[in-house]
Amino acid sequence: MNKCLLIFLTFFVGCCNVLGDIEETIYIKVGDPAYDTIYYKTMPNNTVKKWVFVTDDIGQISFSCKEMTISSRAVCRNEEVVVDDGEKENRFCGTQFDLRIISKLNKMIVRVKTSEEVAYLNCLVQAVSGPEFDQYKNIESIEINSSEFGVKRGIKETTCPCGWSNKVIFQNLARIVNGKQTGKYEFPWMAGIRRDGIQFCGGAIITEYHVLTAAHCTVNKHNITLEVLVGTNIRWAELEGQRIKVKQIVEQEYNKTKGHENDIAILVLEEKINFSEKVGPVCLSPEYPNINNEYITIIGWGKLKQFKSEQPNYLHKAHVRVVDINTCSYKFNRKFSTKNPSRICTWSSDKDSCMGDSGGPLVWLDPETNRYTQVALVSFGKGCNTPNPKVNTAVSYFHEWIKQVIEDTNTDAKICTKIGK
Template sequence: MLHWGIILVGCAIVQSSLQATYYTVGDKWANVVQNPKHPQPLMQNSRWIINATNPHARIRVLCTDFRLAVSPPNSCKYAKVIFDDGVRKEVKCEAQWDLLVQGRSSSMSIELQVTPGGGGFLNCSAKQIAPPAEQEVIDLQPGEPVVRVAFPEVRGLDQLKVWKFRSASEDKISLQCTMGMEDRARSCDKCVKDILTIDAGEGPKQYCGSDKVVVISKEKEIKMRFETFPGTQAHIDCIAQGISGSDPNEYNNVKYSEEDSSEFGAVRGTKPTTCLCGISNKNSKRIINGRESTESKYPFMVSLRTPTNLHFCGASIISPIHILTAAHCVSKIALKNRPEPETLLPVVGTNDRMKDASHGQTQKLKVKEVFVPESWFEVKNNLANDVAILLLETPIKFSKFVSPVCLTPKLPRIVNKYIKAMGWGVTEYGNPDKLMEANVQVLDKAVCNDNAKEICFKNGKSASCNGDSGGPYVYVDPETNRYTQFSLVSYGKRGCAGKHFIGTNLAHWYDWIESTMRNTTSEYNICKKVED
C-alpha cells in the first residue's frame, strides 16, 4: 500500500523528463519549490537550481510542506529529494515537519526523484546566509547605563539584524533576552523559522521558542544575529551591560561598602548652592543600614500626618512655604480625588513621630493649597505622575534643625550606586517611632521599569515600605557636599516584599516644580547647585 506521508493515493504514470528551474536568492526568503497544480501532487522528476547573489554566502532551504509517497519498508522507493550543495548530499524521504537544510556553499541543487506511482507535495523557500553589510555596534562598561534592544518594531515580516556588543574596558559583558519565537521543529529539534544566534566567544549557539537566554562573554565581545520568518510574530527583548563580576546583573556585583559619612552635608564642597540646603546634623559615628537617625540629622525631612497627629507619609522641605511629597499621599489612588488641605498636617524639626524634638524647633504647619499634576487624575488605580507640592499658610522657621533639601534638574550618574532613603515606614519589627535611614541601590530603568518618569531601586532588608511614601531619596553631590533629592518614594512592585521599588523621577518634574513655586511666590526658589 502506497502513502503520501499519511495520505493514501493511487498509482499514476510518471513523466521521465527532468525539468530544471533556476533561482537567484538574496538575504530575504524566496519561494523556490512549490506544487504548480496544487492540490495535485508533484509526480514527475524535477530539479531546482538555487544560487546566492553573494558568492561567499551559504544557501539555506526551509520546506514548510514536505510529504512524499511512502511504501514501507523502503521509505525512499517511490519518492525522494536530494539536496546537493557541491560539498555534500542529503537525501530526504517520507514526511518532514519544517525541514531545514543548511548548505555549505553559495549554490544548491534540489532534485525530486520519483518512480511510477510516486511523488509528493513540496513547498520550499530559500535565502542566502552571509554576514550583513551593516551591524549595530554597542560599547558597554560597568557603571554605564544598561542598553536595551527590542526587535523588531513591526512583527510578521522577513527581517534580519546583527549586533556586536563590545566591552569598553577590560571587563566582560552580559546579555539577557526574553524571546517570543516559533518553537524548534518537531522532526529535528532545530530552530528553523525564527532563529536567534548568539556567539559569546565559544562559537555560535542558536535559540528559539519562549525561553529566557542569559549569556556572559568569554572575553570582551558578544555577537547576536536575529532572523524572523514571514508570517510569524517573532520578537526579542534584550538587555546588555558591562559587568565587573560573575553575576549577569551588574547591580549584584556592586557591594555596599561602609564609608565615613560624618562630613556629608556638614562642610561646604567645591561648588556653592543658591541657598543653604541639604545640610546634615551628625555626630562622629558612621552610618549603618537600617539604623535610627540621630535627632534632626536630616533637617529637610517632613512627617505628613492626619489632623489627629497620625503619621502616614513622608515629605521634604524645598522652600520656606513649599513641601514636596507623593500625589498618592494627598489623593487616593482608587478615587483620584482632589486634595483637601485641611486633612494634612506637616510636621518638621523632629525625627520622632510620637513626640517633639528636645531642641524645641519642632513645627506643626497648616497647608493652604495642594498642587498635583493634572495627569495624575486621568487614570484611577494608577501611580503614574506621583508627585505633589504643599503650599503652606505661613513660612517655616529655618534653623540648624529645620532647612530645605537641594534639588537637581538633571538625573545624576548614580546607576548601581547606593544612595540614602529615610522614613518612618513599616520595618520587619513593625512601625518605628524614630526616623530610620537606609542605604538603597539605584538600578538601571531597563532592568526593571523602562519609564523615564520613574526610578528603580533594588529591594533589600532596608528598602522602603508603607509609611515611607512621599519621602526623599537623596545622594551627596560630590561638588557641593550637600544632600540632593532626585526622587521620592512612590510604590513597590508586588508590595513591600517585591523585587524592586519605584520612585518618582524628580528631574522629569523639575520644570513643573519650579513653575508651581514661581506661580505661588516671587520670594522663594528651588535650592540647587550653582553651575559654572
C-alpha cells in the first residue's frame, strides 16, 4: 500500500472551546485498499478534524458514508461536516444516510467540526478510476487465456504433487471469460458433498483422507450419513468417480451470528481417495495472498441464477476479482476484522457463487509453481450476482489448524505446499 500520512496538530482555545485542529494528508493510489478509518462510534466533542485525500492524476476520490450524525439539528450551529469535491463545498448537519460524493479531480478535502453533541461517523474513502463509487466495479473484465494454467511446471516445486490441471490431457484448449462448464477432469481436487445421493455443497481434496469445506455446510449434520464424490464433473454421477463416506466432521468454532466467523470444516473420510492423473489434492499456503484486484477461479455445481431452482448437471467455473478487505468489511457493516483478515472477498459484474456452491474452492494460480492454490472457500453473501461482494473464508488464516486436524486424524496424511517463499 502506498500511503503518505502527514499529521499537523494546532491546539487553540476559541469561542466554542474547540480543543484541537487535526489535519491528515493521505495519498491513496488507484488500486490500493480503501481508507476505512473514518469510523467513530463516538467522535470527541469540540474537535476539528480535516482529511486531505489525494490520488493519481488519472484518478478521483470517492467518499461514502453509511451513516453520519454530527448533531440532532438539521441546521448547522457549532458543528458541521464539509466535503470539498474540488468544485464546491458540500455542508452537512444532522444525520445523513448513504451519503456518496466523488471528487471532480484527484483531490478531496473532508472537514468535521464537533460540538457538545454526540457525533457518529461510518465512512469509506477510495481512489477510483471510473464513474462508479466502488473501485471494484470500475475494473474492466478482460478475456484470460488459461490454456496453460496448471499444466507445465513452474520455477518452484511443491512438497507433493498438487494443484495441476488437466486441460491439455483430457480436453480441448479453451479460453475463459467470466465462466462456463469445466472439462471432465479439469480440476482434480474438486469434491461434491452429498446426502442421500444429492449434492448440496462443494469441497476440495487436501489429502487422501481429507476434504476441506465450509462449516455452515456441516453444522448439525454430525449424526447424518454424508459422502463425497470425486473424480468427475457430473453432479449426479453414480457410475464414475469415487464415492466415499464421511467418517468424521471437524469444525473450527463456527459462529453464524458473527458474520459466519470461522466458516471452515474438514471432512475425514472412511476410505482413502485413490489419487491418479484425474484425482489429486489442491495446493495450500500458510501465507495470506497479496492478490487484490486479481482474478481467482471459483468452481462449483451451484445454481446459475438465484431464483432458478435447478442446479447444473455439470461442474462450472468462473473468474472473479478479489475485492480489497477494507471495502468489503464496510459493505457488510464492519462485521469482520480487516487486521489479519480471515476473509477474502470477490466480485464480478455477471458471475458469482450461488446456492449449492457453498464450501467450494476459490483457487489462485501461483505463477512460481504454475499450480492452483486454494486461497478461499465459499462462505456467504447478500444473494447471487448482486452489487455487493461475496465473502469467502481465507484458507491461509486457518493453515495451522488444518495441519493439526490432519495430524490428529491421520498421521500419514500430509498437505501439499510450495517449497520456499
